[in-house]
Amino acid sequence: MDSSKQMPAALDDLKVVELPMLDPMPFFAASLAAKTMADLGAEVLKIEPPKAGAQDRHYGPVGRSGPDSETRALHLYLDCNKLGATLDITNPRGGELLMRILGGADVVFNPNPPPLNDRLGLAWRTLCDRFPRLVVVSTTFFGSDSLYRNFRGGDLVATEMSGVGYETPFNQVTDPPNHPPLRAAERQADYMTGYTAAAAAMVALEGRKRSGKAQHIDVNQWLSMVSTIRINVGQLSHDAPRSGMSRRLYVRRKTNAGWIYPCRDGFISFRSSPGNFWEGAVRMLESPEWTKEPIFATELLRLKNSDAMDALLTNWFMQYDKEEIFQRAQAQGVPCFPLYNVREVAENRQYKARDFFLKCDHPVAGHFQLPGPPYRMSRTPVTVRRPAPRLGEHNVAIFCERLGISRDQLNALQSEGVI
Amino acid sequence: MNDLPLAGVRVADFGWIFAVPHTTSWLGALGADVIRIESPKRPDLVRFLGATDGTPGINRSGLFHSINFSKRSIALDLTTNGGADVARRLVSMSDIVTENFGTGVMAKFGLDYENLRAVKPDLVMMSGTPLGQTGPLSGAIGYGPNSLAFSGISHLTGYPGGEPSGIGGTWPDFVVGVVMVMGVLAALHHRDRTGEGQYIDMSIAEMVTGMLPEAMLDFFLNGHEQGPIGNRDADIAPHGAFPAAGEDQWVAIVTVSDAEFAGLCEVLNAPALAADARFQTMAARLQNVDALERELSELTRKFDRDDLVTKLRERGIATGPMYNTAEIMDDPSMQESGMHVVLDHKEVGKRLIPVLPVTFSGFKPIYYGGPAIGEHTDEVLSGLLGFSNEEIARLRKEGGVL
Numbered sequence: 042m043d044s045s046k047q048m049p050a051a052l053d054d055l056k057v058v059e060l061p062m063l064d065p066m067p068f069f070a071a072s073l074a075a076k077t078m079a080d081l082g083a084e085v086l087k088i089e090p091p092k093a094g095a096q097d098r099h100y101g102p103v104g105r106s107g108p109d110s111e112t113r114a115l116h117l118y119l120d121c122n123k124l125g126a127t128l129d130i131t132n133p134r135g136g137e138l139l140m141r142i143l144g145g146a147d148v149v150f151n152p153n154p155p156p157l158n159d160r161l162g163l164a165w166r167t168l169c170d171r172f173p174r175l176v177v178v179s180t181t182f183f184g185s186d187s188l189y190r191n192f193r194g195g196d197l198v199a200t201e202m203s204g205v206g207y208e209t210p211f212n213q214v215t216d217p218p219n220h221p222p223l224r225a226a227e228r229q230a231d232y233m234t235g236y237t238a239a240a241a242a243m244v245a246l247e248g249r250k251r252s253g254k255a256q257h258i259d260v261n262q263w264l265s266m267v268s269t270i271r272i273n274v275g276q277l278s279h280d281a282p283r284s285g286m287s288r289r290l291y292v293r294r295k296t297n298a299g300w301i302y303p304c305r306d307g308f309i310s311f312r313s314s315p316g317n318f319w320e321g322a323v324r325m326l327e328s329p330e331w332t333k334e335p336i337f338a339t340e341l342l343r344l345k346n347s348d349a350m351d352a353l354l355t356n357w358f359m360q361y362d363k364e365e366i367f368q369r370a371q372a373q374g375v376p377c378f379p380l381y382n383v384r385e386v387a388e389n390r391q392y393k394a395r396d397f398f399l400k401c402d403h404p405v406a407g408h409f410q411l412p413g414p415p416y417r418m419s420r421t422p423v424t425v426r427r428p429a430p431r432l433g434e435h436n437v438a439i440f441c442e443r444l445g446i447s448r449d450q451l452n453a454l455q456s457e458g459v460i
Numbered sequence: 461m462n463d464l465p466l467a468g469v470r471v472a473d474f475g476w477i478f479a480v481p482h483t484t485s486w487l488g489a490l491g492a493d494v495i496r497i498e499s500p501k502r503p504d505l506v507r508f509l510g511a512t513d514g515t516p517g518i519n520r521s522g523l524f525h526s527i528n529f530s531k532r533s534i535a536l537d538l539t540t541n542g543g544a545d546v547a548r549r550l551v552s553m554s555d556i557v558t559e560n561f562g563t564g565v566m567a568k569f570g571l572d573y574e575n576l577r578a579v580k581p582d583l584v585m586m587s588g589t590p591l592g593q594t595g596p597l598s599g600a601i602g603y604g605p606n607s608l609a610f611s612g613i614s615h616l617t618g619y620p621g622g623e624p625s626g627i628g629g630t631w632p633d634f635v636v637g638v639v640m641v642m643g644v645l646a647a648l649h650h651r652d653r654t655g656e657g658q659y660i661d662m663s664i665a666e667m668v669t670g671m672l673p674e675a676m677l678d679f680f681l682n683g684h685e686q687g688p689i690g691n692r693d694a695d696i697a698p699h700g701a702f703p704a705a706g707e708d709q710w711v712a713i714v715t716v717s718d719a720e721f722a723g724l725c726e727v728l729n730a731p732a733l734a735a736d737a738r739f740q741t742m743a744a745r746l747q748n749v750d751a752l753e754r755e756l757s758e759l760t761r762k763f764d765r766d767d768l769v770t771k772l773r774e775r776g777i778a779t780g781p782m783y784n785t786a787e788i789m790d791d792p793s794m795q796e797s798g799m800h801v802v803l804d805h806k807e808v809g810k811r812l813i814p815v816l817p818v819t820f821s822g823f824k825p826i827y828y829g830g831p832a833i834g835e836h837t838d839e840v841l842s843g844l845l846g847f848s849n850e851e852i853a854r855l856r857k858e859g860g861v862l
Binding site (some may be wrong): 051052054061065066067076083085087100101102104105106112114115117118119155165169173182183184186187188189192193194195197198199200201202203204205206207208209210211218220221223224225226227230231233236237239240241242244245246247248249250252254255256257258259260261263264265267268269270271272273274275276277278279280293300301303308309310311312315369371374375376377378379380381382383384385386389390391392394395397398406409410411412413414415416417418419423 | 463465466467468469478482486490495496505513514520521522523524525527528559586588591592594595596597598600601602603605606607608609610611612613614615616617618619623624625626627628629630631633634635638639640641642643645646647648649650652653654656657658659661662663665666667669670671672673674675676677678679680681682684685686687689690692693694695696699700701702703707708710712714716717750773776777778779780781782783784785786788789790794795796797799800805808811812813816817818819820821822823837
């Protein structure tokens with residue numbers, strides 16, 4: 042860990058502030074966006090409400106080895122590489138201190154709902170006017186200035202309103218009335234929004250480099266999720282019949298071979314479209330007679346008869362284990378992966394060989410591993426520079442050493458609950 | 461006035477299918493000059509996918525247009541020396557290279573990072589593959605949705621106790637798109653400060669596993685192996701999609717406090733439910749979540765979907781309808797958002813295209829329709845790369861330029 046401190050980091054000239062979500066709806070987009078920049082070396086200050094701490098101390102699994110608020114999985118992951126200070130930003134004096142912190146920052150991520158921002162003096166126009174060099178990123182459920190700005194949403198709501206729920210589960214629904222549309226595991230809509238916010242913040246920083254001016258970025262969770270079904274919009278606008286898209290069953294029908302099939306010891310994901318992959322699949326299957334049936338002769342026919350084809354493929358898959366099917370399919374150049382449970386993900390040889398899981402030592406949670414970054418940068422690798430901060434861990438560093446508040450003042454503010 | 465933040469940045473885009481084209485449409489819309497290298501001999505299969513108006517054609521795909529706006533296209537055969545030389549010349553004048561071929565394919569063309577940095581020392585190059593450029597399985601191929609299986613998310617997505625599932629919207633391809641934008645812009649930021657380029661190796665499966673911190677840390681901290689929990693949340697109930705009147709109509713409802721739950725019961729005209737001891741506290745609702753969901757479903761079924769959503773929103777409760785694509789496009793807030801704009805295409809004319817989901821206060825992104833294959837070959841080769849008409853004609857004759 043110490044040696045990694047010497048490695049160059051891509052964003053180590055930037056200061057980022059992450060504001061706490063004060064609406065009780067869990068919403069981790071801003072936290073992931075800030076983490077993305079912290080991992081790349083930016084100094085990220087996470088501001089947490091005094092006493093309670095940020096939302097990531099209250100949701101999801103708890104580590105065994107300590108008090109809940111310091112060992113929540115979300116906190117240990119999302120806050121790794123961040124500094125942490127407590128501040129009641131709803132208190133006028135807390136608000137003043139926040140303004141001093143923002144005065145030295147390059148980016149602020151604010152997850153709070155627009156009406157609350159209005160009340161707290163944190164509306165984006167206010168912040169942009171006051172801090173012309175500050176990139177202000179709002180991550181909201183439905184946008185800062187939209188018709189729906191006052192509505193509450195969140196991960197599940199954004200998933201269902203975006204069409205992702207409509208298509209999930211992906212190819213299994215045979216009786217929609219008894220199978221609600223699903224969200225994906227964990228908080229994908231939060232994270233999609235967070236990555237979008239991080240990317241957009243980098244865009245604004247590039248713009249600031251050229252123009253000298255910062256700006257506001259409105260990252261709307263619902264739209265961020267709709268962005269992931271963009272090909273459906275393109276299809277519809279290019280004259281696909283609307284009727285076909287209005288039932289979830291169609292999702293199943295529109296695929297050629299599906300994606301997930303059972304096999305002897307679990308499941309695999311397998312795809313035999315387009316035609317060159319079908320030819321590989323036929324070789325993998327060792328050319329059984331059924332593959333020569335006229336009903337499977339062309340891509341369109343295989344699509345039309347995909348139920349029959351899926352059944353025949355499944356018969357074959359059920360004779361083999363997932364690793365064996367994976368090897369056989371890949372040997373013929375056919376897209377296929379084994380479907381892993383959590384243990385298999387944690388222990389698979391590919392991730393191990395690439396050191397995907399990073400090691401972290403935390404004073405309360407102990408020694409553990411956590412997922413690494415989504416990309417490997419050859420000159421500026423992501424490393425664990427510091428574990429997630431304990432509540433208020435950097436109060437002295439921020440308020441006394443940086444803002445010049447005396448220890449006595451800090452103590453007074455602490456006893457008043459401002460810090 | 462409209463200073464585009466990436467003006468002056470050039471991207472040589474060797475990407476195809478979904479993820480990388482989406483990335484470079486972002487970059488193009490933000491002002492970068494994105495030049496996509498395509499081969500009519502081995503075209504992007506997306507050019508043939510998806511609904512069209514019934515007329516076949518390589519330049520008519522709605523799928524393609526939805527992820528290829530704001531860029532140019534040149535047609536090269538990279539398997540020829542002439543085509544690869546043109547590509548290298550383009551890279552020498554570019555800031556960023558993006559690609560998502562299988563591992564080793566760019567090297568086969570002489571276009572791997574080592575070769576390209578020789579012509580452009582401070583190059584930022586991003587490669588995306590299902591499992592990454594190194595490791596024993598680096599050569600494995602798969603679409604984005606295939607890599608969901610490897611990542612663990614398929615195992616964790618599904619009805620409680622049910623079978624694993626893929627995720628709608630060809631997840632994770634369009635997540636990859638924005639994550640790559642983040643990666644290349646961070647590398648560009650580093651380059652501008654230090655003069656150093658770098659190579660970025662993106663593994664799609666690793667990205668998805670990184671979006672499962674709760675399951676992974678629950679395993680690493682506690683040895684606990686999670687399974688699918690449907691729409692539920694470990695700490696919140698109700699947290700689900702509930703049926704409304706009619707066929708396949710659903711409403712997402714989440715209440716995060718006892719007061720919000722009481723408000724929900726009021727909207728549903730269900731004082732008995734509000735008074736039921738099984739549902740009085742969050743802990744009780746979580747403990748009796750099966751019964752809670754059953755009873756709520758019986759009540760929500762009596763309501764028209766949009767009527768229930770309106771009433772819940774008025775109460776300040778987090779809610780929304782399950783939409784299909786057509787309903788999303790018709791939603792009034794979607795229509796005001798500016799996310800779906802009409803762009804002109806060479807062969808299919810004006811079509812509604814989904815653009816960036818983000819609003820910037822300082823500038824308007826620049827949007828123009830997806831290119832026909834090779835539409836800008838001559839323009840780029842003569843205007844940008846400085847080839848004479850004779851050289852272009854020779855390259856065409858030799859097959860490097862298509």
